[in-house]
Amino acid sequence: MPPTQSSRTSRQRVKDGGTSAKSPSPRGARPSRGTVTLSDVAELAGVSSMTVSRVLNRPETVAPETVETVRKAIARTGYVPNLLAGALATTRTKLVAAIVPTISGSIFAACIQSLTDRLEVAGYQMLLGLSGYPAAREEGLLNAILSRRPDALFLTGTTHSAQSRRRLRGAKIPIVETWDLSAKPIDMAVGFSHQRVGRDAAQFLFKKGYRRFAAIGAEDERAKIRWKSYLAALTELGVDDVASITTPAPTNLWMGRDGLSKLIADGFTHGAVFCSSDALAHGVLVEAQARGLSVPGDIAVIGFGDLDFAAFTVPALTTVRIDRFAVGRLAAEAILSRLAGEPVAEKVIDVGFQIIEREST
Amino acid sequence: MPPTQSSRTSRQRVKDGGTSAKSPSPRGARPSRGTVTLSDVAELAGVSSMTVSRVLNRPETVAPETVETVRKAIARTGYVPNLLAGALATTRTKLVAAIVPTISGSIFAACIQSLTDRLEVAGYQMLLGLSGYPAAREEGLLNAILSRRPDALFLTGTTHSAQSRRRLRGAKIPIVETWDLSAKPIDMAVGFSHQRVGRDAAQFLFKKGYRRFAAIGAEDERAKIRWKSYLAALTELGVDDVASITTPAPTNLWMGRDGLSKLIADGFTHGAVFCSSDALAHGVLVEAQARGLSVPGDIAVIGFGDLDFAAFTVPALTTVRIDRFAVGRLAAEAILSRLAGEPVAEKVIDVGFQIIEREST
DNA sequence: TTGAAAGCGATACCAA
DNA sequence: TTGGTATCGCTTTCAA
Numbered sequence: 115m116p117p118t119q120s121s122r123t124s125r126q127r128v129k130d131g132g133t134s135a136k137s138p139s140p141r142g143a144r145p146s147r148g149t150v151t152l153s154d155v156a157e158l159a160g161v162s163s164m165t166v167s168r169v170l171n172r173p174e175t176v177a178p179e180t181v182e183t184v185r186k187a188i189a190r191t192g193y194v195p196n197l198l199a200g201a202l203a204t205t206r207t208k209l210v211a212a213i214v215p216t217i218s219g220s221i222f223a224a225c226i227q228s229l230t231d232r233l234e235v236a237g238y239q240m241l242l243g244l245s246g247y248p249a250a251r252e253e254g255l256l257n258a259i260l261s262r263r264p265d266a267l268f269l270t271g272t273t274h275s276a277q278s279r280r281r282l283r284g285a286k287i288p289i290v291e292t293w294d295l296s297a298k299p300i301d302m303a304v305g306f307s308h309q310r311v312g313r314d315a316a317q318f319l320f321k322k323g324y325r326r327f328a329a330i331g332a333e334d335e336r337a338k339i340r341w342k343s344y345l346a347a348l349t350e351l352g353v354d355d356v357a358s359i360t361t362p363a364p365t366n367l368w369m370g371r372d373g374l375s376k377l378i379a380d381g382f383t384h385g386a387v388f389c390s391s392d393a394l395a396h397g398v399l400v401e402a403q404a405r406g407l408s409v410p411g412d413i414a415v416i417g418f419g420d421l422d423f424a425a426f427t428v429p430a431l432t433t434v435r436i437d438r439f440a441v442g443r444l445a446a447e448a449i450l451s452r453l454a455g456e457p458v459a460e461k462v463i464d465v466g467f468q469i470i471e472r473e474s475t
Numbered sequence: 476m477p478p479t480q481s482s483r484t485s486r487q488r489v490k491d492g493g494t495s496a497k498s499p500s501p502r503g504a505r506p507s508r509g510t511v512t513l514s515d516v517a518e519l520a521g522v523s524s525m526t527v528s529r530v531l532n533r534p535e536t537v538a539p540e541t542v543e544t545v546r547k548a549i550a551r552t553g554y555v556p557n558l559l560a561g562a563l564a565t566t567r568t569k570l571v572a573a574i575v576p577t578i579s580g581s582i583f584a585a586c587i588q589s590l591t592d593r594l595e596v597a598g599y600q601m602l603l604g605l606s607g608y609p610a611a612r613e614e615g616l617l618n619a620i621l622s623r624r625p626d627a628l629f630l631t632g633t634t635h636s637a638q639s640r641r642r643l644r645g646a647k648i649p650i651v652e653t654w655d656l657s658a659k660p661i662d663m664a665v666g667f668s669h670q671r672v673g674r675d676a677a678q679f680l681f682k683k684g685y686r687r688f689a690a691i692g693a694e695d696e697r698a699k700i701r702w703k704s705y706l707a708a709l710t711e712l713g714v715d716d717v718a719s720i721t722t723p724a725p726t727n728l729w730m731g732r733d734g735l736s737k738l739i740a741d742g743f744t745h746g747a748v749f750c751s752s753d754a755l756a757h758g759v760l761v762e763a764q765a766r767g768l769s770v771p772g773d774i775a776v777i778g779f780g781d782l783d784f785a786a787f788t789v790p791a792l793t794t795v796r797i798d799r800f801a802v803g804r805l806a807a808e809a810i811l812s813r814l815a816g817e818p819v820a821e822k823v824i825d826v827g828f829q830i831i832e833r834e835s836t
Numbered sequence: 837t838t839g840a841a842a843g844c845g846a847t848a849c850c851a852a
Numbered sequence: 853t854t855g856g857t858a859t860c861g862c863t864t865t866c867a868a
Contacts, residue, residue, distance in 0.1 A: 199845030560861035
């Protein structure tokens with residue numbers, strides 16, 4: 115085992131020219147618990163702590179043999195830098211914080227994955243905050259996160275309290291709002307238009323020849339925008355009697371089954387159903403199957419999200435695909451170029467979406 | 476807008492008894508960029524910075540009216556504490572770091588979700604590290620993470636390099652290794668036995684009456700333990716000619732399809748197939764269907780993981796369910812009680828698993 | 837109940 | 853190329 119603790123007591127070189135407290139200070143913070151510090155390394159190497167710092171950060175400014183000596187001392191002591199101290203001195207934490215509602219649903223997980231991957235190669239770490247679904251905790255979470263002085267922020271959605279927006283502006287760091295493009299961004303935005311998703315879905319179905327329509331929509335902030343826009347687009351197309359059902363968020367398959375049951379009870383036995391999520395759409399398919407309805411013959415279904423399972427298992431499900439990895443990747447690029455001082459090409463990046471049609475099988 | 480920057484220049488109360496640098500220091504670190512600090516608040520409130528600190532941390536030790544005054548000053552300045560400085564002084568960061576291979580597959584996402592949820596109410600934040608699949612980056616990542624001095628660590632798996640293990644021990648913080656129970660933990664462990672999964676699966680299938688067996692296994696560290704243990708258990712049961720195929724990790728549906736194709740080419744046309752992941756198992760089912768084989772009549776399939784999609788969409792798939800949320804939750808509990816100084820009841824917690832049988836449809 | 841001084845462990849700047 | 857010194861913003865300890 116490398117001499118960590120012991121190197122503090124039994125010192126070969128009694129240099130003692132520094133500020134290192136020899137006598138136990140009568141007051142002040144308690145001595146650090148046996149952690150190896152820069153000056154421990156410096157002492158062992160017989161140089162000043164500044165030199166060690168330089169070896170770590172800009173070795174090219176230090177004489178090669180000094181570097182060698184210091185490197186050995188670092189290895190021998192098992193020194194682990196304290197980025198807290200470094201960050202305090204430089205006001206740069208090399209930390210990027212991300213706030214997402216949840217990570218377990220795999221919708222945001224992909225974003226976080228590509229974001230983290232990209233940031234990591236640039237030497238940044240990820241501070242993850244989960245705000246819960248109705249973004250209930252965002253306020254407090256934001257405070258806790260800003261307390262750690264991240265160099266940049268990745269947010270989900272564009273609806274924040276006035277208080278939050280003020281704090282965010284005050285932080286004066288690069289901020290990317292994702293997953294939505296509707297509002298004016300605080301700083302930068304990467305996402306797509308939920309409004310256009312709804313509209314395009316309506317037009318897509320209309321062009322396919324459907325004339326009877328229904329919708330099952332979650333009461334989630336963004337989901338609402340989608341299905342309301344769908345309804346609005348249908349109205350513009352001259353379709354007025356759209357049966358529509360709302361469900362709480364987050365959605366699941368059972369809500370979709372229930373939804374179709376209700377629609378059928380209301381007399382909707384054939385036509386196209388827009389669902390604000392794939393989970394709902396999936397439920398509709400299952401219910402249709404259970405009732406012996408053909409898809410898309412009797413009932414056509416369009417979902418949203420293109421979740422993994424949908425791609426493989428629900429060949430009859432048409433859905434709207436968002437490249438979730440692209441969201442994270444583009445957000446990372448935006449953050450990094452900002453952090454590098456480069457001007458960002460576009461403050462608002464639309465990743466767009468695709469309507470993936472699956473009818474065969 | 477609250478007077479942040481301006482409050483630094485136009486001061487009403489020229490108390491000036493503190494250490495606040497009035498004259499621009501000729502050297503030393505550059506002045507912080509217009510951030511509101513504790514002493515700014517103190518100045519505005521007409522108290523010392525210690526008093527402000529107390530109001531923030533232990534308000535009960537401060538006179539009620541002082542608290543009031545200080546609180547107002549905090550609100551007016553929009554003060555955001557700097558936890559970097561606080562942590563440096565206390566050597567407690569209120570940060571828990573987690574290292575998982577990937578977050579986008581939803582296997583670890585659930586763990587992280589429940590871990591974060593539980594830690595958050597205790598006032599801890601999550602530092603997330605993604606090590607990639609062959610844990611290639613673990614070494615460097617670990618260093619970067621330890622540099623931030625987390626109060627505790629959540630790790631995936633129990634295989635770490637000697638270097639890593641040394642560093643981990645040296646960190647002297649609570650460490651939970653998850654997802655595996657086979658090795659002796661560095662500190663604590665929450666998981667299940669992959670060995671037993673393989674064995675139990677074999678016995679389960681044997682008891683169901685199957686006598687012809689095959690396996691499709693990924694070359695992932697833990698997956699290997701599962702299917703090797705499956706093979707070993709079969710040998711013990713007197714089954715020798717098990718057709719087995721390996722695939723690289725991470726697995727996907729197509730590998731499962733390929734796998735079954737190869738097995739069939741090798742003459743395996745009926746019996747039970749053990750797959751080291753649900754993705755593989757799912758692929759086997761699809762391929763079986765494509766070839767007109769009945770499941771589980773001709774081919775029975777058992778997977779591993781109980782992924783979300785499997786629960787809903789693959790009724791013929793029998794699988795091994797791990798309560799992933801429990802892993803995160805129990806890890807959080809272990810960490811928190813350790814952090815609170817309480818002794819941990821058990822250093823090794825087995826969350827177990829269930830074999831979920833789905834044959835009907 | 838409040839305040840002053842001395843760190844925590846690093847980096848920036850200037851001087852040698 | 854190297855070292856000394858003064859911070860970064862906060863908390864701890866002791867004294868008032």
